[in-house]
Amino acid sequence: MKKLLPLLAAAGFALSFAAHAADAPAAGASAPAKAPTAQQTRMKTCNADAGAKNLKGDERKAFMKECLSGNKASTQQDKMKSCNADAGAKNLKGDARKAFMKECLSGAAS
Structure with a gap:
């Protein structure tokens, strides 16, 4: 009986440590990026x-x-100014600028 109590205490401690370690993320794993x-x-x-x-x-x-x-509530003109300024800051030209403006204006509307 005297040997059983310390053995049970050690087993309980080991199990609680194992459960805690299972909840923690792996050291090399990275968390998924949040939106x-x-x-x-x-x-x-x-x-x-x-x-x-x-x-x-x-x-x-x-x-x-x-x-x-x-x-x-921003107006279409405000959205256009903002997107145009962003495209200018990124030095976008041609098709890249058109694609950026389309995405920016549609994203600003939502």
Whole structure:
């Protein structure tokens, strides 16, 4: 009986350690990439627009606040300006620019 109790305690400890190790991800395995949230996408777009306009300091803060608020429904003209600025910042020309603009304008509409 005196030998049984420490043996059971050791077995319980070993099982709890094994269960914990099974829950942890493998060291070499990487987690699957998560799709960006709507807020992250909006932040990326607003940041690119502010960069394209070379805004700094308080002007940039004000622009980012307004852009990220999302209260203002953007017009097609606003979308076109934003996508055009992004395409210009990426130095896109020809078919690559057309494809980018099509994707940007359709993505901005949703």
